[in-house]
Amino acid sequence: MGVWGTGNFSNDTAVDFFDSIASMDDLMRPIHSVTAEPLDSVDADLASEALAAADLLAGILGRPATDLPKEAQTLITKFDQPSIALLTQARDATVRVLESSELAQLWGEEDGPAWQDVIGDLLERLDPNTEYKSKDHAIPLEGGFVCSICETFIPDHELTNVEIDIANMPGITSGWYFHRSCIEDNFEPPHFNKHGAVEDPLKEQIEQFLHDKNNDSADP
Numbered sequence: 001m002g003v004w005g006t007g008n009f010s011n012d013t014a015v016d017f018f019d020s021i022a023s024m025d026d027l028m029r030p031i032h033s034v035t036a037e038p039l040d041s042v043d044a045d046l047a048s049e050a051l052a053a054a055d056l057l058a059g060i061l062g063r064p065a066t067d068l069p070k071e072a073q074t075l076i077t078k079f080d081q082p083s084i085a086l087l088t089q090a091r092d093a094t095v096r097v098l099e100s101s102e103l104a105q106l107w108g109e110e111d112g113p114a115w116q117d118v119i120g121d122l123l124e125r126l127d128p129n130t131e132y133k134s135k136d137h138a139i140p141l142e143g144g145f146v147c148s149i150c151e152t153f154i155p156d157h158e159l160t161n162v163e164i165d166i167a168n169m170p171g172i173t174s175g176w177y178f179h180r181s182c183i184e185d186n187f188e189p190p191h192f193n194k195h196g197a198v199e200d201p202l203k204e205q206i207e208q209f210l211h212d213k214n215n216d217s218a219d220p
């Protein structure tokens with residue numbers, strides 16, 4: 001694999017991959033392959049394709065990488081907005097590549113941190129609930145947070161933000177948003193402590209919910 005930078009499009013595997021995409025199925029194929037593989041066996045080429053696919057998906061969402069190649073800028077305008085389920089799968093594949101792939105090992109100790117920054121940025125851009133500061137040619141996304149339970153927009157007075165740790169990545173969390181009422185209706189109390197913050201038993205329930213939801217949506 002020829003590599004000329006830490007960016008998700010800075011290797012020939014990624015370039016060959018986005019040249020080959022004609023449909024959303026083509027785009028999602030490496031993402032599905034990564035999430036279907038047992039951990040520790042994602043090879044570098046597949047990992048590179050999955051990262052390029054995930055980054056294209058972020059571009060389709062209106063949050064393109066600053067190093068998105070010209071050819072890919074045209075490509076991303078041809079797709080409909082990705083569903084929450086597809087974005088979740090892309091995030092899941094990205095986390096897998098980050099945590100346990102041959103690619104992560106190849107970046108090694110010297111360039112690893114720079115590469116991890118690129119992946120961290122991608123994870124944020126793939127999360128429609130993370131505030132996005134548009135860069136360069138980015139297309140602004142319509143505002144508003146989407147509830148991870150009912151998948152509708154959340155008015156300010158109902159907005160609850162829960163930070164969930166990404167497994168095995170100390171200090172890296174992903175933000176999830178919910179209607180306060182959806183949390184109360186779907187999870188066992190205690191929900192909030194006296195400061196209004198989320199209690200650990202609730203976090204565990206939410207982690208389980210997100211895990212189950214992700215597995216459901218990955219089924220054909």
Ligand SMILES: [Zn+2]
Nearest residue numbers: 147150179182
């Ligand atoms: Zn809701």
